[in-house]
Amino acid sequence: MAGLGLWLVRRTHGTGGGRAFGYAGGQAAMMFGFAFVCAVETVAMSVLLSDWPAVHAVVLVLDVYTVVFVVALHAASVVRPHVLGPDELRVRRAVHVDLRIPLDRIASVRRELRTTPERAEGELDLAVGSQTTVTVELAEPVTHVTLLGRRHELRVVRFHADDSDGLVRALGARLAAPPLFGDSV
Structure with a gap:
């Protein structure tokens, strides 16, 4: 989750002294599309399970975790770019x-x-x-x-x-x- 924090403040990890080259642009649309679909699924499951509060709570926690996980996975790719350093x-x-x-x-x-x-x-x-x-x-x-x-x-x-x-x-x-x-x- 540290990558999510770095992503929110627009920082990178481990690029000091080198030139960063990103690679997450090619996957951004797919990852945000997947996060959107997961968010829609969260709302749909919330409506469908409204009569069963215990099941609703468990599924809601899992669904929210999934959305955060997908965004964090993309964030990890953004904050850890390829780096061309002085000797590596x-x-x-x-x-x-x-x-x-x-x-x-x-x-x-x-x-x-x-x-x-x-x-x-x-x-x-x-x-x-x-x-x-x-x-x-x-x-x-x-x-x-x-x-x-x-x-x-x-x-x-x-x-x-x-x-x-x-x-x-x-x-x-x-x-x-x-x-x-x-x-x-």
């Missing part, structure tokens, strides 16, 4: 995925629109609306730990970004830039 790319998906990719491990990046990608070993696809718009190929694998603790070695990461052209340009410029004095290659 953070690819995120709400509170479920936070993958840190060191820039020195990125072999190539390109804008690539793919719909409903098939799962493959060594690949991570974070689609929004069944689409990914950015493909990052890695020179060395990066370890991704899932929400349940399973580890995967990744060589390709595909994800959605609302401004995929801007992200690819910024990341490409960062990869092409010579290291600063004192920085390691």
